[in-house]
Amino acid sequence: MTRPHSLTAALLGSAMLMTTAGAALAADELNLYTSREPGLVEPLLKSFTESTGIKVNTVFLKDGLAERVEAEGDSSPADVLMAVDVGNMADLVDKGLTQPIESDVLEANVPEELRDPDNNWFALSTRARVVYAAKDLDIDSITYEDLADPKWKGRLCIRSGQHPYNTGLFSAFLTHHDEAETEAWLTGMRDNLARKAGGGDRDGAKDILGGICDIAVANSYYVGRMRSGDGGEEQKAWGDAIKVLLPTFENGGTHVNISGAAVAKHAPHKEEAVQLLEYLVSDEAQKIYAEANYEHPVKPGAPLDPLVADFGELKVDSTPLTEIVKHRKQASELVDKVGFDN
C-alpha cells in the first residue's frame, strides 16, 4: 500500500505528465481560442497551415471565452479570439480583451457594417435567421411579425428563447419596435409553440417531418448541411421535408448574425494573428466558408454555395449589428418575463 509521501509524488508526477499537453510559445505558431465548434473551423485552419506553414493550436471554449482570456491577463497565450455571435464579440471589446487592427486587406474585404467601428473585430461569415416551413404548406413569404399570428397556434417550433441566436433576433426586433410591442410579439410566439422551446435548430426541420410543427425558426446554414447529405440519409430527409423562407421585418430586411474574430490584446504572435484574420476573409477561405459551412460569405461578390443560393436573394436588415447588441439584455429579460421557455 502506498504511503502518504508517495501519494504526493504520484500527484506531482501526474501533473508533470500532463504538461505534454501544454502548447509552446514557439514561432510559426499561433494560439486560437474559439467558441466556434471545432468541426467548423478545422478545414479553414488546415488550409491556412498548408498555405502559410503556421501551425494553429486551438482550444474550443463554448462559454467563458471572455472570462478565460480576462483571467489569464497579460500572461495569456491567446492570439486570435473567434466567436459565433456579435454579442460575444462585443463582450470581448467591452472587457478590453482585443486590440484594433490596421489592415488594408481586412478593411477592403469586410464591409463596414460587418466590423467593429474601431476595427477591434471583423465578421468572417454571416448566417441568416430564417423560417423553415413544411414543404406542402401554402406559403411563400413571411415576416418576423407574422410569427406571433394566432393562425400558427400550436404549429411553431423554436429553440430556447435564451439562446444567443434567438436573443439576437429578439434584440433586432427591439430596434424595429418598442418594448411593449416586442413583449406582445414574444407572448404571441410563446402561445404558438407546438412544443417546449428547446433543442437545436436542426430539430426544427426534424420536428416538421415528424409532424410536430409546421414552421420553425432556425439558422440558414443547417439546411445546406442537411440537404448535402453529409450527415447521412436521415438528415437529408429532414432537409428535404422543408422549404426555406427568408423572413423580413415589416419595415426592414432579414436578420443576420455573424461569426467573427479579433486579435487578443496581449497576443504573443500578433503578426501571425493578423495573417490568419486576413486569410479568413480571402477569396479562398470565403469559398471554404460557403462550401463547408453553407454560410453567407462576408466578402462582397464572393460566390455562394448553390444550395444556399437556392434560398433566394438575401435582403439583409440595415440595422447595424452594434445597435442590435445594445438590446440583448432587454431581450433576454423579456424572454423571462413572458415565460417563453416555461
Next chain:
Amino acid sequence: MTSTTETSQRRHARSGRIRGRAWIAASYVIAALVAMPVLALLWQASRGSAGLWSHLAAHVLPHAISQTVTLLLGVGVLVALIGTTSAWLVTAYDFPGRRMLEWALLLPLAVPTYIIAYAYLDLLHPLGPVQGAVRAVLGYDSPRQFRLPDIRSMAGAILLLSFVLYPYVYLPVRAMFQTQAANLIEAARTLGTSRSAIFRQVALPLARPAIAVGVSLALMETLNDIGASEFLGVRTLTISIYTTWVTRSDLPGAAQISLAMLIMVVLLVSLERWARRRQRYAANAQRDRSFAPQQLTGRWALLALLLGATPVLLGFLVPGGYLAVEAWKRFHFAGLSESLFTEARNTFLLSAIATIAVLASGLAVAYAARAFPRRGLLIAQRVATLGYAMPGTVLALGILIWVAGLDRFIDQSAREFLGRSTGLLLIGSGVALGYAYLARFLAISVGSIEAGFSRIPLSYDHAARTLGQGVSGSMWRVHLPLSRGAVAAAGLLVFVDCMKELSATLLLRPLNFETLATHLYGEAARGTYEDAAMAALAIVLVGLLPVILLARSGPSRRDSV
C-alpha cells in the same frame, strides 16, 4: 539495551506526532483548496449586479424553484425506490440471473445524463423506431395522423434522470445490506421474523444512512445537470444561472444565484445529518458470511428477474444499444476518426490521475477527522465537500479566477527574477483541470470513505494504538483494509464522474487537448449528432472498464463495494 529501546520508543512517539500533524495539515490544506473557488465567487458576487434580484424574483425564481423542487423530489423518490429495491432483491433472494444482475445494475453509471436524454429524444421521436412501430401496428402511415405524448416534459426528465442515477443509491445500499445488516438480519430470522418484516423493520432502518448518502449524490448530479434538463425543456435554477451568466453577461449575478443555491444545499444536507444525529451505525466490522438468500422458483423467480432487469434495460441497454447502432451506421458512412483514440486515451488518463488524487485527498480528510475529532477538522471535512453542491460551470469559473491569478503571479515573478516567461504553468499543463475535478468530486470520496470508517468501531482504533501503532500505522493496517470496499466504490464513482465531466473540462483545458466529452459536446453543439454517437459510445465503453473491474472484485470479497 534499555536505553536503546527507550530512545527508539521516543523516536517512534515523535515521528507519530509528526505523522499526526501531517494528517491535520493535509486536511486543512485540502479544505482550503476547495474553499478557494468558493471565495473567488464570493468576491465576484460582491461586485454587485444592479436590479438582478427584482427581475429574478418577479419573472424567474417562482418557476425555476418550482421546477427544481419538483425535479429533485421526483428524482429523489425514484432513485431511492429503484436503488433500494434492486439492492434488496439481489441480496435477499436468489434466482436465475441474480449474479449477473448484481453487477449489471451498476452499468448505467457509465452513461452521462445528457447522453441518455439525447438517445431517448431520438428513440421516442415521431420519426424514431418506437412510434414508427406503434403506427405500423395501428395502421397509420404518417406521424401527422397519430403520435404519442412528448418526452420533453418534467415527467420525462424525472424518469430519464432516475434510471441513470439510481446506481448512486444501489451501490452503497447493497454494501450495507451485505455487510453490517447481515448479522442483525440473521438474528431477526432466527427469531422467526418474516422476510418482508425484516425488510421494513431491520434492513430499511439500517440502510437509511446509505440511502441518504446515495440520494444526496444523485440529487447533486441532478442539480448540476444542464444538458439533459435543457434538452427536455425543464428550466431549473442551474439553467437560470447559466442564462444570467452567458446570455446577459452578468457573472456577478450568476455567482450570487449559485451561492444562494449553495447555501440552500448545505442547509438541507445539515438538516438531514441533524435528523439522524442520535443514530450510531458502527457494528461488528468482522467479515462474516452474509445471510443466506432465499431461493425463488417459477413465476416468482421470473418476476424478480424482470423487476431487477428493468433499470438495467432502461438505464443502460436501450440507450447503449441505440448509440451502438448509430455509431455503426456512422462508421459505415464516414469511417473512424483517429482523434477518437487520442481523446479516449486523454479521457482515461486524466480521469485515472484525478481519481487517485481525489481518493488520496478523501482519505486524508476523512481520516484526520476520525483520528483527531476536533471542531476545526470536522469543519474542514464539511468544507471539503462544498464543491459538489455547486454547478460545475460555476465552480470552474471560481477556479479559473484564482488559479489564473496565481499563474500570472508565477509568470510575472519569473519574468522579473529569471528574465524569462513561464507562460501559464497551471492552466497550460492541465493542473488547473485536475484541480477542478478534485474540488468537484472530493465530496464523493470523503462521503464514501467516511461512511466506510463509520462501520469500524472506535474500540479498534484504541486497540491499534495500545498495540503500538501510530496514527498513520492504524490507518494503513486497520482502517484502510477494513474499508477497502468503500474506497473502491468511491474510486468507481469518482472515475466515471471525471470521465463524464463537461463544464469544467470545457473551460479549463489546455490548448489542443480534447476529451471524449468535449468532442461529443462540440459535435452536439454543431448539431452533428451522428458523429457524436461514436464519442458517446466511447464514453460509455471507457466508463465500463472500472464498473467491470469493481464488479469482478465484488462477489468474491463480500465487504467490497
